[in-house]
Amino acid sequence: MKLAQYVKFREEKFGGVLFETRSEKVFTLNPTATAVIREIANGDEATISSRLKDRFVDQGDAIEREVSAFLAELRQRGLIEG
Amino acid sequence: MTASAGAESEDLAAPLYVAWQITNECNLACLHCIEESGPGKAFADELDRDQTFAVLDQLLDSEVPYLSFSGGEPMLHPHFFAMVERACERGAQLKIETNAHYLDRTNAARLKELGVKAVQVSLDGASIATFGRMRVRGEFDRVLDGVRNLRDAGVPIEINFSPARFNLHEVDAVVDLAYELGAYSFYTGRTMYTGNAVKAWRHLEVSDEQYVAYFDALRAKTEQYRGKMRVYFHEAGLLEELRYRIQHPAALLIVLPNGLVKLINALPFICGDFRKDSLAEIWARFRSAWHDPRVAGFVDDLAVDPGRTRTLHQWVYL
Numbered sequence: 001m002k003l004a005q006y007v008k009f010r011e012e013k014f015g016g017v018l019f020e021t022r023s024e025k026v027f028t029l030n031p032t033a034t035a036v037i038r039e040i041a042n043g044d045e046a047t048i049s050s051r052l053k054d055r056f057v058d059q060g061d062a063i064e065r066e067v068s069a070f071l072a073e074l075r076q077r078g079l080i081e082g
Numbered sequence: 083m084t085a086s087a088g089a090e091s092e093d094l095a096a097p098l099y100v101a102w103q104i105t106n107e108c109n110l111a112c113l114h115c116i117e118e119s120g121p122g123k124a125f126a127d128e129l130d131r132d133q134t135f136a137v138l139d140q141l142l143d144s145e146v147p148y149l150s151f152s153g154g155e156p157m158l159h160p161h162f163f164a165m166v167e168r169a170c171e172r173g174a175q176l177k178i179e180t181n182a183h184y185l186d187r188t189n190a191a192r193l194k195e196l197g198v199k200a201v202q203v204s205l206d207g208a209s210i211a212t213f214g215r216m217r218v219r220g221e222f223d224r225v226l227d228g229v230r231n232l233r234d235a236g237v238p239i240e241i242n243f244s245p246a247r248f249n250l251h252e253v254d255a256v257v258d259l260a261y262e263l264g265a266y267s268f269y270t271g272r273t274m275y276t277g278n279a280v281k282a283w284r285h286l287e288v289s290d291e292q293y294v295a296y297f298d299a300l301r302a303k304t305e306q307y308r309g310k311m312r313v314y315f316h317e318a319g320l321l322e323e324l325r326y327r328i329q330h331p332a333a334l335l336i337v338l339p340n341g342l343v344k345l346i347n348a349l350p351f352i353c354g355d356f357r358k359d360s361l362a363e364i365w366a367r368f369r370s371a372w373h374d375p376r377v378a379g380f381v382d383d384l385a386v387d388p389g390r391t392r393t394l395h396q397w398v399y400l
Contacts, residue, residue: 006199008147008175010098017089019098021148021175021199022267026098026333027085036083070083077085 001040001071001082009037018079027079032056036070040080045071091333092369096144096361098333101152101347104134104165106339108154110181111218112204114244114286116277116347118395119154121219128339131161133357137341138165140361142172150202152179154339157189166196175199177240181220185228190235200266201232202240208255215248215285226263233264243270246286250296257303261311268307270300271316274348276391320348320391324381331372335364342397345371349380350394371400 003009006022016034018027029037035055039048048071049064056063074080089098106117107124129137141149149169156162157180169176178193182203185193193201205225207213213222232239241260243253253270260268272293273279279286288296297317304313316323327346336344341356343364353371354364371377376398384390 006175008173010096010145010147012093012095014093017094017098018085019147021177024099024148025087026089027087028089028093030084032083033085066083070085073085079085 001044001080003037003040004079004081007079011038020077020079027077032066033070036067088330089333091331094333096365097146097335097368099148099150100141100146100335100337101150102137102337103153103339104151104156104162105154105159107158108181109158109183110155110220112220112278113216113218113282114246114273114277114279116274116279116394117154118277123154125338125340129341129357133341134161134165135168137337137356138168140356142169142174144361146174148175148177148199150177150179155181155183157184163192163196166193166198170197177202179204179242180228181217182225182228182232183221185231187231187234190228190231190237193232194235194237198237200238200240202242203229203232204242204244205229205256205260206244206246207249208252208259212249212252216244216246229263229265239263239265240267240269241265243268244273245270245288245293245296246273247288247292248285250288250292253296254299254303257300257307257313261307265311267312267314268303269314269316272319274320274391275389276348276394280392321381321384321388324348324384328372328378328381331369335368343368344397345377345400348391348394349377350396350398351377351380352397352399367400374400376400 006020008019008021010017011034015031016029016037035052036048039051045068049067052063103117105124105128106119108119111120156178176198177200178198179202206216210222214220229239243256257268273286275283297315300315307313336347342352343354345351345353353367
């Protein structure tokens, strides 16, 4: 899994931004979404959830569900591939 | 966990997009050129090599994700390919805005090899006569060859079209031509009354009624090419656009060939100078400058006198 070819990521004080440079669309990320993007290059969905559980308090399987939904959203918007 | 569309420049540590007019020199003398570029029109004080790369490195150090090099004709800049190489190797997405006259096979292949995101080419007619009327000194066939060289090299192509009363009738044909040439996008808007266009306005001016028909034709083309080529256009007038920008400034710096930084192309205000100021200083000033009453005042004046855009080259330092 990786960011799509024309997508750039930058961390900001509030979290981060994704910039799809072909459509010139910008997406603002909150801190947990930023943490997911940071981990995208490092592994699959399960690995990302596992790494986030080390850093954020989890209630049940909330992190897994949220990561899964968020990655699906990113895919649907064409921001990630693989 | 959210990804929300849009970002306010107030919240960002640096710009997201820098549009850099790297030289005012141009081989053409286009009837409508906003920058009044042309042969022999390079600014006397354009940045030298060291200054150019100092600016570029600041942008890259600050992780500005998206740059464009335009002009004038950017490929006439003496360090054009070195700049492209630096920007691409350090991970920026780079767009080149060119008249395509220097896109021979070698240069097109080099742009591909260096990894530019896209090359944007201006094509203001589907015939030699119409194209040549807008692009004074331009060679229509050479442009088509240049675009074909990009396509053959595998460089993503964007086609731009500037409307004038004498080329409106060819817009459908230009959209079709853009697709045949392998473009992935076609863009147009309204031609602005500034720069060279002020003197040529009687040849260029498009009436409101003509614009209505023009954008209707483009809507049909958008549908025709949906899923094959992105056809998009900016229908809003300048005043509407500027009023929106005052409330929501884009995280975009316009850098002039001498390092001065404009607030936005359609206003005369200068908010920084890369020869003296750091990117951080310019970015801070850019954000506060949008709140300067002179900016809102200029936009209000435009509502009364739309012709004030003729003064955009009389820079006002904020």
